[in-house]
Amino acid sequence: MKFNLRYFIYTVLLFAIEVLIALFVHDQFIRPYIGDFLVVILIYCFVKSFLNTPVVLTALGVLVFAYTVEFLQYFRIVEVLGLQHSRAARIIIGSAFEWQDMLAYTMGILAVVLVENMNHHKISK
Template structure:
């Protein structure tokens, strides 16, 4: 693992962040906002990490997934309320306020998608013969 800025992942991070904000602000449906948003958030976090850290895809993706599980676990424990921050809109948006297994599934599928795309992307790179 080494620190190195990657413009491509940073551009993806910005695009995904804008997409997440638009979903949160304008979509109030029962599928895209709750499920696609959670699917995309792990991809967003992955791209953000890869914007600054050069490391193998799978360990970074798994770390992002574990972080997502941690946040969901904190929701299960009602941590926002225990911290006395239940009236903070920002805290409720960032940490969430209720646990669902569907979120766990969405995070897992988003991470699987990242790993699949990274495997396909690296498989398409031509080998350098020396």
Template structure:
């Protein structure tokens, strides 16, 4: 089940650097809030596939469920409820505000992954 995949690892690094660049240099009303969320599920997918040999649909489903769980935690103000609102790491990882549009961005990111994997790379998984 565990198997290192260099290509997905390289993609993980590229998507991570893109996310960092967006966080540091983009302060708008579309790229940062929505396109960043679209890309973050692709980043998480590539990270998972870099280390675990699982099917496209299983990996995509796990990432989408994880993303929805994080957004749900934001809805319930989990960071504050567990007393970590002053922790920069906790607020970055868990976030601090729910946005329904984020769920759409996550879903569109996962759909894009499946389309690219199934159509362009002819994945048989």
């Protein structure tokens, strides 16, 4: 474990953006797709804030986690856990499975790997 301030700052900024989207954006594109795109980047940055793990391994772990949460939505996990009346649970966990969300998660993780690789190449030059 090693604390990384840069990733932690990214985590806080992305979390603030996600909260603003959740509270104030009620459209058919930004909230459902950009929010999902950003959430995997947020989770990646959070993990990297505390763990010095390889980029691809961390990215794949976050993607598997996001896919798992999405599949749990298919099985109505919020209702199974008795949290259907909790607005926070419905927002955080989600309540509707959508294949488009899987695509947004995948695109977010691809963006992470691309940016991390570009940064690595800049540093090594």
